[in-house]
Amino acid sequence: MTIVTPELLTRYDISGPRYTSYPTADRFVDAFGEQDYVLALQQRRQSPVGKAMPLSIYVHIPFCESLCYYCACNKIITKHHDRADVYLRYLSREIDLHTAHCGVGQTVSQVHLGGGTPTFLSDEGLRDLMGMLRSQFTLVPGGEYSIEVDPRTVDADRLAVLAELGFNRLSFGVQDFDPEVQKAVHRIQPAEQVFALVEAARRIGFESINVDLIYGLPKQTPESFDRTLAQVAQLRPDRIALYGYAHLPERFKPQRRIVVVDLPGAANKVAMLARALAAFDAAGYDYIGMDHFALPDDALAVAKRQGRLHRNFQGYSTQPDCDLIGLGVSAIGKIGATYSQNAKSLEDYQDLLDQGHLPVVRGLAVSRDDLLRRAVIMALMCQGEVLYESIELSHLINFREYFASELQALRGMQEQGLVRLTDTGIEVTSMGWFFVRGVAMVFDKYLQADRTRARFSKII
Numbered sequence: 001m002t003i004v005t006p007e008l009l010t011r012y013d014i015s016g017p018r019y020t021s022y023p024t025a026d027r028f029v030d031a032f033g034e035q036d037y038v039l040a041l042q043q044r045r046q047s048p049v050g051k052a053m054p055l056s057i058y059v060h061i062p063f064c065e066s067l068c069y070y071c072a073c074n075k076i077i078t079k080h081h082d083r084a085d086v087y088l089r090y091l092s093r094e095i096d097l098h099t100a101h102c103g104v105g106q107t108v109s110q111v112h113l114g115g116g117t118p119t120f121l122s123d124e125g126l127r128d129l130m131g132m133l134r135s136q137f138t139l140v141p142g143g144e145y146s147i148e149v150d151p152r153t154v155d156a157d158r159l160a161v162l163a164e165l166g167f168n169r170l171s172f173g174v175q176d177f178d179p180e181v182q183k184a185v186h187r188i189q190p191a192e193q194v195f196a197l198v199e200a201a202r203r204i205g206f207e208s209i210n211v212d213l214i215y216g217l218p219k220q221t222p223e224s225f226d227r228t229l230a231q232v233a234q235l236r237p238d239r240i241a242l243y244g245y246a247h248l249p250e251r252f253k254p255q256r257r258i259v260v261v262d263l264p265g266a267a268n269k270v271a272m273l274a275r276a277l278a279a280f281d282a283a284g285y286d287y288i289g290m291d292h293f294a295l296p297d298d299a300l301a302v303a304k305r306q307g308r309l310h311r312n313f314q315g316y317s318t319q320p321d322c323d324l325i326g327l328g329v330s331a332i333g334k335i336g337a338t339y340s341q342n343a344k345s346l347e348d349y350q351d352l353l354d355q356g357h358l359p360v361v362r363g364l365a366v367s368r369d370d371l372l373r374r375a376v377i378m379a380l381m382c383q384g385e386v387l388y389e390s391i392e393l394s395h396l397i398n399f400r401e402y403f404a405s406e407l408q409a410l411r412g413m414q415e416q417g418l419v420r421l422t423d424t425g426i427e428v429t430s431m432g433w434f435f436v437r438g439v440a441m442v443f444d445k446y447l448q449a450d451r452t453r454a455r456f457s458k459i460i
């Protein structure tokens with residue numbers, strides 16, 4: 001792996017979108033509503049290409065039993081598990097409204113349950129939810145069926161139920177194994193518990209196990225984080241996602257409970273990131289891009305080597321770019337050339353469904369320029385390469401003319417060794433992979449037009 005020095009990390013210590021979509025969700029508009037979404041669903045149903053393309057489904061389960069102080073997710077803290085039963089009834093209604101427009105039995109190759117805490121649902125609740133999906137859609141064998149798991153909410157028996165329901169991928173929220181850090185963020189989960197669960201998951205036969213980590217949390221030091229990294233190397237998950245904590249208490253209320261003096265300074269954050277990159281490299285992980293690492297034989301690493309990597313709202317994926325139905329409060333969908341988002345508050349979400357409406361409240365009809373830029377950004381983020389000819393043929397433009405100012409901006413990055421501009425296209429260097437978000441940002445028209453907005457997380 002290329003050695004990424006703290007100096008380079010400091011130089012590119014800027015904020016940027018994660019580009020799980022382009023345009024990014026903060027560009028969605030209220031003018032896009034249910035009618036537009038229904039039209040997109042109907043057009044999909046009528047188009048032979050749309051119908052032939054498998055769907056992806058995301059279900060948002062917003063409930064959590066206790067609050068993690070670093071949390072920036074859309075969630076509801078409650079110990080009342082009966083709230084989940086009510087929520088499932090609304091999800092059922094939402095699914096029915098969808099199939100009324102897009103047809104029953106559509107092929108689905110990817111399901112992801114996120115939150116919140118999907119494992120807040122009881123085994124029965126999860127069974128009901130998967131039953132609803134299977135009764136209305138056709139979940140193909142060999143698809144990616146994944147669920148985010150809070151280790152505090154499951155045991156080996158529950159993991160066995162998840163496997164029985166068809167899930168083949170688990171993502172454990174670990175963040176940090178250090179007890180002091182766990183106390184400071186109000187998320188206590190002993191390392192032994194996670195080790196036991198991962199071992200059980202392997203025994204059960206899950207295809208891929210991911211672990212989420214966060215650096216930059218209160219009470220973390222480069223030395224304490226080294227210990228967590230050593231434990232993660234021992235745990236040996238198939239995939240690791242490493243996120244930088246962004247302290248934005250004015251935007252995310254739970255973060256106001258974090259004691260500011262406990263937060264590591266910028267130099268220590270950079271040191272933690274540099275040490276993590278070195279530790280994962282030493283442990284044999286491949287860098288996938290954008291916060292993600294995988295063992296060389298994991299499907300994601302194989303897909304990256306073969307140039308088959310894709311990117312969607314769940315991050316990197318081996319599944320080809322497909323339409324996405326987002327179910328549940330605040331869920332985002334992508335159908336044809338549109339993005340849509342459901343109501344963010346549970347009350348609004350339920351009210352709309354009570355009135356017989358799909359709960360879509362904002363979104364975007366993507367323009368031709370958006371589609372073109374999305375193709376360039378995704379090629380950079382997934383293949384690390386843009387071939388001018390391929391973009392020119394599929395979008396009927398002259399690349400060098402259309403993107404003259406962007407190519408000019410990339411020349412600076414070329415001097416810093418992040419990209420290579422060749423006669424035929426743009427190549428991201430092995431060093432550039434670590435800053436690929438910064439390279440992609442050059443092609444983000446909205447960001448370039450609005451440079452004052454710095455509301456994204458750091459680019460690596």
Ligand code: SF4
Binds near residue numbers: 116
């Ligand atoms: S971090 Fe996850 S588990 Fe913790 S409160 Fe937020 S959504 Fe819930």
